[in-house]
Amino acid sequence: MKLFTFRGGVHPSERKERTRDLPIEPMPLPRRLYVPLQQHIGEPAVPRVSAGDRVQPGQLLGEGAGRISAPVHAPAHGRVLEVRDFASPHPAALPVATAVIEVADQQPSVCRAVEDPFRLDGDTLARRIREAGIVGMGGATFPAAVKLGMARRDRVETLIINGGECEPYLTCDDRLMRERGEEILQGIELMLRCLDAERAVIVVEDNKDAALANLRALCTEPDRIRTVSVPTRYPQGSQKQMIQSVTGREVPAGSHSTELGVVMHNVATAFAVFEALVRGKPLTSRIVTVGGGAVPRPANLEVPLGTLVSDLLRYCGVEEDDYERLLVGGPMMGQWLPHAQVPVVKGSSGIIALSEAETRVSLPQPCIRCSRCVEVCPAGLLPLELAKRIRKEDIDGAGSLGLKDCIACGSCAYVCPSKIPLVQYFHYGKGQLQARAVQARKLERTAELAASKERRVEEMEKAKAEQAARRKAEAAAKKAAAGTAPAENAPKSCAIEGD
Amino acid sequence: MIVITPQAGPHVRNPGKVPSLMAKVVLALVPATLFGIYLFGLPALNTVLLCVVSALFFEGLCVRLVNKRLGLVLADGSAVLTGLLLALTLPPWAPWWIAVGGTGFAIVVGKQVYGGLGQNPFNPAMLARVALLLAFPLQMTTWVAPAPLFSPAAPDFAQSLTITFNGAAVPDSLSGATLLGQVKTDLDRGLALPQALGAHFSPLGQGIGYAAGSLGETSTLLLLLGGLYLLWQNIINWHTPVSFLATLALLAWVFQQLDPTSYAGPLYHLSSGAVMLAAFFILTDPVTSPATRAGQLLFGAGCALLVYIIRTWGGYPEGVAFAVLLMNALTPLVDHYFKPRQYGRTRRGKPLPLPPLEKMAPSRRGRP
Numbered sequence: 001m002k003l004f005t006f007r008g009g010v011h012p013s014e015r016k017e018r019t020r021d022l023p024i025e026p027m028p029l030p031r032r033l034y035v036p037l038q039q040h041i042g043e044p045a046v047p048r049v050s051a052g053d054r055v056q057p058g059q060l061l062g063e064g065a066g067r068i069s070a071p072v073h074a075p076a077h078g079r080v081l082e083v084r085d086f087a088s089p090h091p092a093a094l095p096v097a098t099a100v101i102e103v104a105d106q107q108p109s110v111c112r113a114v115e116d117p118f119r120l121d122g123d124t125l126a127r128r129i130r131e132a133g134i135v136g137m138g139g140a141t142f143p144a145a146v147k148l149g150m151a152r153r154d155r156v157e158t159l160i161i162n163g164g165e166c167e168p169y170l171t172c173d174d175r176l177m178r179e180r181g182e183e184i185l186q187g188i189e190l191m192l193r194c195l196d197a198e199r200a201v202i203v204v205e206d207n208k209d210a211a212l213a214n215l216r217a218l219c220t221e222p223d224r225i226r227t228v229s230v231p232t233r234y235p236q237g238s239q240k241q242m243i244q245s246v247t248g249r250e251v252p253a254g255s256h257s258t259e260l261g262v263v264m265h266n267v268a269t270a271f272a273v274f275e276a277l278v279r280g281k282p283l284t285s286r287i288v289t290v291g292g293g294a295v296p297r298p299a300n301l302e303v304p305l306g307t308l309v310s311d312l313l314r315y316c317g318v319e320e321d322d323y324e325r326l327l328v329g330g331p332m333m334g335q336w337l338p339h340a341q342v343p344v345v346k347g348s349s350g351i352i353a354l355s356e357a358e359t360r361v362s363l364p365q366p367c368i369r370c371s372r373c374v375e376v377c378p379a380g381l382l383p384l385e386l387a388k389r390i391r392k393e394d395i396d397g398a399g400s401l402g403l404k405d406c407i408a409c410g411s412c413a414y415v416c417p418s419k420i421p422l423v424q425y426f427h428y429g430k431g432q433l434q435a436r437a438v439q440a441r442k443l444e445r446t447a448e449l450a451a452s453k454e455r456r457v458e459e460m461e462k463a464k465a466e467q468a469a470r471r472k473a474e475a476a477a478k479k480a481a482a483g484t485a486p487a488e489n490a491p492k493s494c495a496i497e498g499d
Numbered sequence: 500m501i502v503i504t505p506q507a508g509p510h511v512r513n514p515g516k517v518p519s520l521m522a523k524v525v526l527a528l529v530p531a532t533l534f535g536i537y538l539f540g541l542p543a544l545n546t547v548l549l550c551v552v553s554a555l556f557f558e559g560l561c562v563r564l565v566n567k568r569l570g571l572v573l574a575d576g577s578a579v580l581t582g583l584l585l586a587l588t589l590p591p592w593a594p595w596w597i598a599v600g601g602t603g604f605a606i607v608v609g610k611q612v613y614g615g616l617g618q619n620p621f622n623p624a625m626l627a628r629v630a631l632l633l634a635f636p637l638q639m640t641t642w643v644a645p646a647p648l649f650s651p652a653a654p655d656f657a658q659s660l661t662i663t664f665n666g667a668a669v670p671d672s673l674s675g676a677t678l679l680g681q682v683k684t685d686l687d688r689g690l691a692l693p694q695a696l697g698a699h700f701s702p703l704g705q706g707i708g709y710a711a712g713s714l715g716e717t718s719t720l721l722l723l724l725g726g727l728y729l730l731w732q733n734i735i736n737w738h739t740p741v742s743f744l745a746t747l748a749l750l751a752w753v754f755q756q757l758d759p760t761s762y763a764g765p766l767y768h769l770s771s772g773a774v775m776l777a778a779f780f781i782l783t784d785p786v787t788s789p790a791t792r793a794g795q796l797l798f799g800a801g802c803a804l805l806v807y808i809i810r811t812w813g814g815y816p817e818g819v820a821f822a823v824l825l826m827n828a829l830t831p832l833v834d835h836y837f838k839p840r841q842y843g844r845t846r847r848g849k850p851l852p853l854p855p856l857e858k859m860a861p862s863r864r865g866r867p
Contacts, residue, residue: 250851358511365571369785378842417517418617421507
């Protein structure tokens with residue numbers, strides 16, 4: 001199969017060797033689970049349980065609300081202690097509504113008998129995927145069913161399965177592809193059935209030989225499902241870049257990939273689809289790589305969602321806060337965590353505790369315009385010029401240079417010899433752009449309302465004037481008719497409406 | 500000073516830093532520098548030391564004045580590089596005030612008044628060279644013939660101090676002229692080019708650099724070696740040097756074909772004056788050159804064109820410094836027009852067109 005390439009990119013040192021060969025091990029259930037009702041992009045789920053309720057594994061905790069949303073399920077048997085705001089895995093530890101579950105000692109199996117999914121039609125499959133609360137497991141956490149729905153509408157013919165895992169440290173997808181290839185393939189089969197698509201391409205970076213070999217051996221019908229190897233280069237796993245690697249086409253600005261006839265899902269999403277449709281287990285756990293120089297016993301763990309990061313770290317031998325920086329996700333695009341008292345959620349592909357040696361970065365120095373950032377930018381932007389403009393609050397200038405097209409992959413900041421925190425500037429600039437857009441919409445709406453009020457007032461005045469004229473005319477007519485009819489009898493009602 | 504650790508990724512960085520970039524450029528200049536010191540003796544060493552030390556001094560002075568962190572700024576290595584580059588373009592026996600004054604001009608007026616590293620529109624070393632050439636034409640064109648260290652003609656330590664600090668005149672036996680200057684004079688005297696060249700030009704001699712000239716510009720091959728090292732180390736792109744050298748060679752070749760008696764060939768131009776130094780060390784200064792590869796190709800070609808025009812029809816025998824400054828002034832314009840194409844957009848910034856439905860697989864044709 002002919003493959004293509006994408007612009008820019010970097011080769012960060014992989015640092016996967018410590019966890020690459022560690023089999024997935026189940027993380028024991030903690031005493032308490034903190035399951036946030038928002039673990040996805042879109043509207044938060046609406047709680048369906050309250051304090052004191054007993055819950056069974058896989059039971060609905062919160063229901064998806066609105067078009068872009070996803071339900072949340074109980075990962076274990078236990079009792080809901082309360083539903084309250086609790087810190088989420090976010091750089092500011094933003095509190096979100098969270099179901100706190102006290103886990104029971106005896107646990108029944110999560111899996112349930114279900115009817116053969118390979119006999120269901122596309123609509124039913126899509127509904128079941130939505131009901132299982134499956135979201136993009138690569139970290140984007142966009143509800144999988146919504147993406148499948150768009151793909152169904154656009155009659156997508158190619159399903160791309162992302163096994164790139166281009167972030168340093170992370171090995172959870174690698175392990176999944178090595179150990180659970182059969183399940184992934186069934187998940188892909190089901191997604192193809194749901195989409196009524198012709199073929200699927202599993203894309204794996206060429207630094208994962210064992211995963212490639214395993215999947216290739218399992219793909220017995222390469223015209224339908226095929227595994228391809230792509231060069232290891234960050235951000236290969238980014239949707240736009242991977243689509244370009246496979247199809248040679250760029251997704252036009254403002255369009256969705258489905259309009260090109262392709263849709264992309266992560267290998268872990270395919271696995272989640274398998275678990276939901278074949279085993280009847282909604283998305284209540286995921287594989288997490290716990291790594292980084294500060295972790296004495298790194299691991300690939302199958303973690304019940306809602307387990308606290310601090311539990312995970314303790315399980316892997318990290319003493320209380322004995323690390324320099326804690327991250328959720330990979331070190332390139334992952335988010336910084338201010339503390340470990342936050343739960344693992346659907347998008348947490350890795351918990352990385354970096355040591356002091358790994359985070360040592362010199363102070364930012366002036367930009368010397370070396371333009372390495374321009375060379376590595378996969379979006380074809382000029383990071384140095386964007387940062388220069390944002391620095392002096394020229395947000396419009398940055399916007400006209402394409403700030404919105406930045407995918408925040410961090411390649412520019414990675415190569416910058418002056419150690420300028422470019423992505424930080426871009427986040428700020430994008431925030432400002434968004435705030436301005438909101439402000440502009442507000443102003444527009446205000447102007448609209450003011451104009452309509454003006455129109456209304458004008459109409460009222462006009463109506464009043466007409467009425468007065470009519471009355472005058474009537475009075476004059478009466479006067480003419482009766483000669484001496486009294487004026488007091490004229491109608492006094494008037495048409496003033498409340499505003 | 501409050502240091503705020505950015506919360507945004509990436510949380511791992513590649514190890515390259517500005518000081519190590521600068522150190523590698525200085526390292527690449529070492530062979531040519533040592534050769535210049537060997538060729539022109541201890542006064543040349545004085546010039547190099549004076550330039551480097553005064554560069555650090557002026558940089559430190561400016562940094563102090565604006566209360567920046569002294570250690571951090573001096574450690575970035577850019578001042579040392581500017582001082583060294585300027586020294587390499589000076590006449591080797593230049594008096595001390597040329598070296599110190601020129602460096603002061605480069606650092607203070609050429610760089611720090613704009614806000615320091617990364618802010619200057621013009622290459623500081625070239626700016627200083629041009630300023631010195633305009634202000635002190637005599638001192639800046641007093642060349643010496645090679646008098647290698649340890650040779651009988653070489654000045655000893657005491658003499659070198661007299662030459663540098665007391666303005667001792669160059670002895671007649673050692674006064675020389677650069678190839679470019681000599682050929683220009685001969686042409687002006689009405690000599691035909693082949694005669695003028697025949698007397699002074701041998702490609703091999705120019706390549707090795709055993710000739711009168713600026714302190715570090717004479718050895719074309721050693722500068723080329725340093726340039727190749729920078730390319731190998733990924734410090735510079737090939738685009739600027741290749742476009743510069745190729746355009747210059749092409750221009751020289753075309754005019755030589757038109758009239759061999761008036762126009763010298765490519766080897767003459769590539770091996771003389773500041774061309775090699777400029778190709779790999781001056782034009783590749785990232786601060787003052789365009790940011791995109793297409794822009795760099797244009798930048799190199801434009802410089803070559805200007806160099807050729809000034810050398811051939813201008814009033815000065817050498818035009819590299821003027822050419823560089825003129826192109827530096829154009830850099831913002833080049834950067835404005837030469838941007839990379841954004842992902843998913845046309846060159847004009849409009850979204851790429853979606854493929855027509857007929858080209859899609861049959862299953863998609865029925866799309867609403």
